[in-house]
Amino acid sequence: MNSITMQCKVEVLRIFRNPYFVFWSLLMPIVFYFIFTNIVNTNVPDVELWQAHYLMSMTAFSVMGSAIMTFGIRMVQERTQGWSSFMKITPLPTWAYFTAKMFGQTVMHLFSVILIFVAGYLINGVSLTFTQWFFSGLWILVASLPFLAIGTLVGAMGKVETASGVSNILYLALAILGGMWFPIYIFPTFLQNLAEWLPSYHFGSGAWEIIRGNSPSLKSVLVLGGYLIGFMAISALVRRKQESM
Amino acid sequence: MSKAVAEVHQVTRKFGKTTAVNNVSFTIEKGSTVAILGPNGAGKTTIVSMMLGLIEPTEGYIHLFNKNPKHISVREKIGAMLQDVSVVDKLKVHEVIALFRSYYPSPLSMAELIALTGLEKKDLNKWADKLSGGQKRRVGFALALTGNPDLVFFDEPTVGLDITARRLFWEKVNALKAKGKTIIFTTHYLQEADDVAERIILFNRGEIIADGHPNAIKQQLAIRNVSFQSDDTEKAIQQLQSLPVVSRCYQKDERIYAVTEDTDAVLAALFKLDLNARNIAIEQGRLEEVFEYLTKQNEEALKNEQHYNAM
Numbered sequence: 135m136n137s138i139t140m141q142c143k144v145e146v147l148r149i150f151r152n153p154y155f156v157f158w159s160l161l162m163p164i165v166f167y168f169i170f171t172n173i174v175n176t177n178v179p180d181v182e183l184w185q186a187h188y189l190m191s192m193t194a195f196s197v198m199g200s201a202i203m204t205f206g207i208r209m210v211q212e213r214t215q216g217w218s219s220f221m222k223i224t225p226l227p228t229w230a231y232f233t234a235k236m237f238g239q240t241v242m243h244l245f246s247v248i249l250i251f252v253a254g255y256l257i258n259g260v261s262l263t264f265t266q267w268f269f270s271g272l273w274i275l276v277a278s279l280p281f282l283a284i285g286t287l288v289g290a291m292g293k294v295e296t297a298s299g300v301s302n303i304l305y306l307a308l309a310i311l312g313g314m315w316f317p318i319y320i321f322p323t324f325l326q327n328l329a330e331w332l333p334s335y336h337f338g339s340g341a342w343e344i345i346r347g348n349s350p351s352l353k354s355v356l357v358l359g360g361y362l363i364g365f366m367a368i369s370a371l372v373r374r375k376q377e378s379m
Numbered sequence: 380m381s382k383a384v385a386e387v388h389q390v391t392r393k394f395g396k397t398t399a400v401n402n403v404s405f406t407i408e409k410g411s412t413v414a415i416l417g418p419n420g421a422g423k424t425t426i427v428s429m430m431l432g433l434i435e436p437t438e439g440y441i442h443l444f445n446k447n448p449k450h451i452s453v454r455e456k457i458g459a460m461l462q463d464v465s466v467v468d469k470l471k472v473h474e475v476i477a478l479f480r481s482y483y484p485s486p487l488s489m490a491e492l493i494a495l496t497g498l499e500k501k502d503l504n505k506w507a508d509k510l511s512g513g514q515k516r517r518v519g520f521a522l523a524l525t526g527n528p529d530l531v532f533f534d535e536p537t538v539g540l541d542i543t544a545r546r547l548f549w550e551k552v553n554a555l556k557a558k559g560k561t562i563i564f565t566t567h568y569l570q571e572a573d574d575v576a577e578r579i580i581l582f583n584r585g586e587i588i589a590d591g592h593p594n595a596i597k598q599q600l601a602i603r604n605v606s607f608q609s610d611d612t613e614k615a616i617q618q619l620q621s622l623p624v625v626s627r628c629y630q631k632d633e634r635i636y637a638v639t640e641d642t643d644a645v646l647a648a649l650f651k652l653d654l655n656a657r658n659i660a661i662e663q664g665r666l667e668e669v670f671e672y673l674t675k676q677n678e679e680a681l682k683n684e685q686h687y688n689a690m
Contacts, residue, residue, distance in 0.1 A: 140481035144470065151469040216464035223431050223481045225454040225526070 138230045149204065150245075152232030159200045159246050163192040163254045166315075171258055178324035183346070186262060187317075189254035190270055190341035195314045197274050198334060202308075203301045205239055206288025210297040212291075236282070243278060247271045262345055270344040277340055277350075280333050280358050283365035290372045324357045329333035331362040384409045384561045385430060390439035392425055399425040401585040402439070407563060409529075412556050413566040416670075417582030423565040424462065426582070427534050429444070430563070431459055443530065455484055458528035460519045462535050467506035472518055473503040476525060483526030488610050492513035495554065496520040513544050531555065533564035537571065539562055549575055569670045581670075603663055605645045606636045607656040615654045623646055632660075 149155055170176065171185050179185040212218045219230055251267065254260040262270070284304070291297040309315060311325065312334025318326050329335040336357045340350030385407040392400040397507060400422045405414055415423050428434045430441055432448030443453045445614060466475055473489070480486040492498060498517045502510065507518060510647045516536070523531055533552075537545045566572055572579045573593045581589040581596065589596045609615040612630055619637045620628045624644045639645045644663050649656050 137481040140478055144474065144478050147474075148467065148469040212467065215467075216461060217467050219433050220459075220461055220464045220522075221455060222433060223457065224479065225451050226482045303399065321540050 137226055138234060141226065141234035142237045145234045146241050147239050148240045151167055152204070155200065155204055157337065158203070159196045159242070161267060162247075163196040163250055164257075166195075167192045167250070167254065170315075170335075182260075185254070185258040186260050186345045189251070189258075189343055190345055191314045191338055192254075193247055193271075193335075194248045194274055194338045194341055195309050196250055196311065197243045197278045197307050198281050198314075199338060200242055200246065201239065201278045202285050202288060202305050203298070204242070205235070205282060205285035206291075206301055207294060207297050209286070210236075210284050210291055214292075214294060227329065239282065240275065243275055244271075247274055263327055266345050266347070267297050270341045271342045272284025273344060273350060274337075277337050277354075277358050280361040281337070282363060283362055283369060287365060288367045290369065290376065308332060311335075313340060314338050330359065333358055382405060382409050383562070383572075384444060386432065386442045386445075387426070388439050388441070390426070390429060390436045390441060392422075392429060392434065393437045399585055400429070400436075403585075403587055404439075405580060405587065405590060407561065408563055410559050411561040411578055412552075412576050413564075413578045413580060414576035415563065415569070416564075416569065416572040418567055420584075421567075421582040422585040422594065423567075424534055424581060425563055425578055427459075427532055427563070431457070432533060437464055438559075446552065451498070455526060456529045457532065458523035458526055458530075458532065459532040460516075460523040460536055461532075462538070464511075464519065466515065466522075468506070468508040469506050470504055471503070472498075472507050472510070472688060475507045475518070476521060479522050479525040479593045486525050487527045491665050492521045492524060495551060496525055512539055513541075516540060516544070516548075520548070524555075530559070530561045530563070533562070535565055535567070537566070537568070546612075546646055555571075566631050569667055576677075603640070603642050603661065604636045605649065605661055606634045607649070607659040608634055609653070609654050609656055615652075615656070618652050619645070624648075 161175065167188060171188055176184060209218075221226070248271075251271065285301075288297050288301045288304075291300065311329055312318075312332045313321075313329055314334060318329045321329065336354035340354050340358075343350050343354075383406040387403060387405050390400060391398065391405050394513065396615075403422075403426065415425050415426065425434070429436050430443065430448060432441075432453075441448060446453050446458060448454075448457075459577065466472075470478070476489065478491075487495070489503075496517055502514050502517070507512075509517065520536075523533070537548055540548065549571070552562060552564075564575075577592060579589070579591065579593050579596050580587055607615075612635060615635050616628050616630065616679050619625050620634070622645070623639045624641045625639050628635065632637070637645050646659070646661075650660070
């Protein structure tokens with residue numbers, strides 16, 4: 135048991151020592167939040183709602199990024215540098231290694247959520263009920279699972295360069311098309327229709343509903359669940375193919 | 380239950396159409412130091428990776444401590460230093476070692492590891508991925524020994540190390556031998572195998588071509604040669620090669636070497652052919668020579684293969 139605790143501790147330590155994490159997952163979303171709720175005049179009718187809405191967008195944006203990028207690229211790195219094979223000859227079971235990675239990732243997501251929520255409170259005095267804070271945070275943690283599954287797919291790629299290139303494009307495309315940077319109602323109709331099928335839109339949408347006092351829609355849950363199962367299946371297939379080589 | 384620490388039974392490993400290891404069998408006794416020697420591409424790393432359970436044999440089986448190498452109880456008793464492994468980033472050396480100590484039931488203490496591996500105290504606070512080649516190797520060595528293993532694998536442990544570092548490394552390995560550890564290492568330096576191991580398993584093109592004590596191997600592979608100098612090298616080589624007693628003939632450093640089992644017959648022919656041979660010498664072939672020959676053959680084969688693939 136000692137080894138798993140230690141492994142978890144080390145994973146968390148490694149994530150927080152990574153400057154890319156601090157920049158992409160914490161600084162970027164907070165700066166974006168500041169710009170689009172204070173500097174750029176968005177002419178929204180309900181300023182307070184917009185401030186809370188965009189806070190959810192940026193938190194989801196941050197967590198989605200670390201799920202796809204940090205997790206996936208890390209896996210590629212550890213494999214290409216021979217570290218993953220080296221771990222296989224230690225008595226630490228593979229599931230423990232994987233669990234520790236997931237744990238590290240969750241701690242990191244939780245940390246991002248808390249920090250960005252606090253930033254929203256400090257920057258714009260966003261005020262939500264305790265239930266809304268709690269459930270929107272919880273939603274963002276749990277509904278990030280499909281993106282972790284995308285991360286494992288990225289992690290199956292051969293080179294760090296490919297993995298980081300692909301995941302960057304995927305990440306930004308999902309964020310923009312899913313309405314995390316700008317609400318989708320300003321999009322042309324066909325893009326709005328597309329967003330309805332993207333996991334990123336439903337990821338944000340759940341939190342947007344919660345701060346409006348609603349529950350995430352059933353469609354959001356189904357779409358995200360579908361993507362999760364789909365990506366896990368593809369990932370398992372890819373892994374089996376790679377192992378049989 | 381046999382006393383064998385490792386048992387390799389009729390193991391074959393194919394990668395696509397290439398056969399990296401071909402029907403190989405051997406057992407390794409407890410407490411022995413075994414060198415798996417062979418030129419590059421002989422299948423050394425493949426056999427070690429299979430023994431460690433990192434890749435599966437296509438045919439045959441491998442047991443360590445009478446169990447599948449992937450068994451947790453086996454992993455607790457083995458340690459390894461692999462080729463081209465960089466330590467994870469964002470961790471300090473002492474943190475990586477502490478992490479590894481947590482994996483094993485009875486790990487060595489930090490002080491013991493420092494004494495055993497020559498790891499320096501000042502390196503402990505450095506980032507593990509930012510070390511020099513030699514420092515990295517010492518950390519790798521320490522990680523291999525952290526669990527106080529009974530069986531230790533070193534895959535090409537001295538490649539890229541300077542002479543001093545190499546000597547130090549083997550000194551430490553000798554100390555491990557004295558502690559009764561079973562040691563298996565791969566190398567393509569014959570000298571290392573000869574100096575350190577009490578048994579050499581000589582690999583070539585995926586097969587074992589000799590297995591035994593270094594001296595026994597030398598005798599087994601002993602081939603003799605007649606060497607001389609001549610003004611017309613080409614003619615001499617051509618004529619000697621056509622003799623049935625000469626297995627091969629080559630030129631090296633101004634001298635012509637005729638490899639044979641019957642040096643007397645070659646000498647007789649040498650005079651009869653009137654090749655103006657000077658400075659004639661008869662030598663007992665050395666293991667180095669056999670090894671060099673194998674290495675060269677292998678390189679040529681590889682070159683041909685590459686040529687073939689490029690077409």
